[in-house]
Amino acid sequence: RMDQALLLVRNELPAPGLNLAALSGSCHQCLYQFLAFVPPSNESLRKPGTASVMVDTQHPLTLLLNSSVGDRDLCKIQYHFGEFGNYSLVVKTLSRSTQTVSCDLIINEGPINSYLPILFAFLVYMGILAILTAGRLLMKIDPVRNWVYKKLNPRATDRMINSELGSPNTTDSINSDPIPQSWSTGSRQRLRSLDTFRGISLVIMVFVNYGGGKYWFFKHESWNGLTVADLVFPWFVFIMGTSIALALGSMLRWGSSKWKVLRKILWRSFVLILLGIIVVNPNYCLGPLSWDNLRIPGVLQRLGFTYLVVAALELLFTRADSGTWEGRFPALQDILPYWPQWIFILVLETIWLCLTFLLPVPDCPRGYLGPGGIGDFGKYPNCTGGAAGYIDRLLLGEKHMYQHPSSGVTYQSTIPYDPEGILGTINSIVMAFLGLQAGKITLFYKDQPKQIMSRFVIWGIVMGIISAILTKCSKEEGFIPINKNLWSISYVTTMSCFAFILLLLIYYLVDVKKWWSGAPFLYPGMNSILVYIGHQVFANYFPFKWKMQDTQSHAEHLAQNLTATTLWVIISYILYRRRIFWKI
Template sequence: MAGPGLGCGPSATLWVAVTALSAALLAPGLTQPHDLSRRRPLGLKIDQALLLVHNELMHENLTVSWLSDYCYQCLYQDLVSVPMSNTPGKSSIVAVAVDSQHPITLHLNGTGAGREFPRIHYHFGEFGNYSLVVNFGSGTKMISCNIIINESPVNSHLPILYAFLIYMGVLSILTVGHVFMIIDPIRNWFYKKLHPGDTDHLINSELGSPTRADSTSSNVPATTWTVSQQRLRSLDIFRGLSLIIMVFVNYGGGKYWFFKHQSWNGLTLADLVFPWFVFIMGTSISLSLNSMLRRRCSKWKLLGKALWRSFLLFLIGIVIVSPNYCLGPLSWDNLRIPGVLQRLGFTYLVVAVLELVFAKAVAENDTLLETPYFALRDILLYWPQWVFILTLEVTWLGLTFLLTVPGCPKGYLGPGGIGDFGKYPNCTGGAAGYIDRLLLGEKHIYQHPSSNALYQTTVAYDPEGILGTINSICMAFFGLQAGKIFLFYKDQHKQIMSRFFIWSVVMGIISAILTKCSKDEGYIPANKNLWSISYVTTLSCFAFLLLLLIYYLVDVKRWWSGAPFFYPGMNSILVYVGHEVFENYFPFKWKMKDSQSHGEHLAQNLVATSIWVIISYLLYRKRIFWKI
């Protein structure tokens, strides 16, 4: 009798399916009884399925290897060996856990000569129970195979749907509350209780104030404030959105692969947020420095503030956020020197100094409106800055593609390990990794890069390393350019949005050329680990579009207040440092009943992220802002 088969040969007999179910209960390496409450064999981890390999081949041992679709030009990895069947009509069965995140290819080999073994491409479902039956086909040299679903996998994406519905329910409740606020007596009472005073003029962003006039200066009386000088909420919302996604993915993102950093080339949600944070930092630098220069603040004084702020960011990243701070005083032997805040601090310093050296204050009533290069004035007036940035980019290209790295080909951009068919196992990151290991030392850079799991790399590699910082400066400079657009086209909404759109298109075209619209086949693939130039242009394309959308909804049409992202955007350093330091403490983390459940991880990570949003809201109401 034929069984329900999926595969490349004739269907298996019914008794195979029955045997498979019983073998699943006491499979080698997975010998615990089946846990019906969690619908998976105990011993399986998250993002795994159970595969029972049935070898019906007489007098021939079987070897199964596997390869993930997401592992580019990788070597096959051994999965399991199955001994020969010694009894006619019966199979030798071995159980093994297989990856369920991505489709995989199974490659079969036997000990007999002249056999043709198939390759099976299949996407296993999480906690599913499968049988792979291998036997002779119609001929003695042709091997047939069949995949049988013994027990259906769970739908691991359902928790995302439930979370979405819950948050939509909360949003609906808040919307109804907003409708009640339209009633004058209710609105007046709530605003009297909850808005004792305007707080916007007391706030100064810790990464550069995005105000059109610096509101924190004690020398400027409150009466000088006008509507045109009010803070651009869209910038704080953009920063807050980036920060909240960053907190969520840092906490684990529910253990979903698309909420984690990409193993090497390509983009996931987690790869978007840090560049956006850098971008909006550049925008804030442009606006805040212009405001202070208009008030004739000393450039030397501003330089001193930039140096101090950069130093504090670097110090916080080294001493507080570093995961080694709990290993003992300083822990110099294995202290990680690069990091997120360290890169932010250095990037901030370079871009701020670049702006101070070449920038001139843009007056309220610009006298250059009638100049022949009006349409390009925000670029042409700052051509020395562009020369500097282009020089930096040429430096990055030269080091990346021309530097001689021992044991590696010039211009290598791969992950090493089993990538590139295992030819360059110790070349992770090419020139970028080599420079960090040479200048910083292997113990002082990140020891567990995202390439470890998929590409099985063995050398340390830091995604916030030295060479990639060049392109983070470029990313901040594009944000600086967005700030100049706000300055030169103040209150000209169509001009601002059209220029954002043009910049987005230009960045997108450059990315398309560099990547050939491909994940792995381009001249320079988009790669967060390398912070490649195509990664910067791609994320800049998205950043200009997203800023355009938020600006239109918030500052132009005023259809959205920016909640809840506005509040963490106002206290970004506090939220970032706080979520790193208190990550493993209740209520941000607790002992889970089932640590192999996407649902429990997602609930924990969303609760932790939501708590930080609530904390930032309460701090906003109390007028508490941590600036450096």
């Protein structure tokens, strides 16, 4: 099967037989898991005992062979098996007098290179990019452009070229946008870098939600650590906070009262939460919507609640005039005027820390941050997530939580755990608030791109230093490890560090130098709600999914997932060209 190899164990030792166990390199402080009993050799027939097992190829394995009687360890082998490989492990005696045992791993049939489809896909997309870039360069040559004008409608062509450099006006939306992004007081021009950043996050999110070619690094990390899939949701939350800063100031400058803006905030939050619970969240393949097993938390629910808190907090202290602050420390003009906001955020974080490390959880050590199951040598099998999991089970009930957490495969945890649970929402608010800070920087230094970029760098460095301290630059041994399931504070600071640096690069390329238009990520970034809900609702429909000839092929899964993701980019481009933008 996919991500597996065949291992044949040949036991040339006499009775009593061997036990084969394995430990995955991705499983921290885990118990060895029994794989097979290998019978002893038949000395009269000179026939070794054999056993065949399937072993995981995603991560390095440690194989342990011990005697079935007395539990004496005979040999331990660390090896990273290759997908669809065929291996033999020969166990024999080198010296009967000293009872020295050798364990030799032999490759019977070499594995395939399961990463070649990724390389091929990369080359295909780079080829498409090269063709499009060459086409745009050719259009700058007068004879070529004139020839194209003759073949096409000149007005339509001119309108097409101009629209590529233009930005939609909020009046072109299907619905009014409660958070239109503005760049200056006198202009409604959008910061294309924000839409591009949002689009990058969304495209990666769609791809990993569709399966990511079934590669392990396009899935969420089982517990501590990061994969590609763990990057996108906090980035989306971050850029939502950035948009809030730009939007609220814009609406107030254009004459909207705070009460009117608050009603829009409440309405948008309500709709996001409702869409998450009713449209996106349920699995209708299991039957009609039922409260008995309805999952209450979710991605849109967390976005809606986070938006409500951060937008209301900003509305309470924002000013219609975002001019220069006259104070003792002008270099901190994007921070000091909003000290009550910072106190609120620090209080929230203190609550998270107190609940996480001080709340008593039945049958679990206080301050436990582990995955439960076979982790921590199997001492706390029902403590998945510590206080975070306990609060969700207590307030929501196990049937209203996510039933298949990422820790279930590697750590074999059996109790439900929701990565979008109640306690983690506190830190998603902190993440959005840091994004809000990025928005304030662009407002206070709107005519000073060097100041904007330098402050993005400073914030990125500060967040990186905090992460290094909290994690001790270690995946597992830090004070607070990076953990997407828990939305730990180190996860938030690390993702904020990446977000500030990524936004800096995109801002420099798109809005400062204008070397890049932001395409194609700009288009889904400007229709993010439609693309997110659409990709969830139509995930199991053609042409986003079809019956595969070989379901155990990374290549087929990758082709299907990339096709589905590309289709959503194309759909968002068509909507962009037609100036259709669905906003809540």
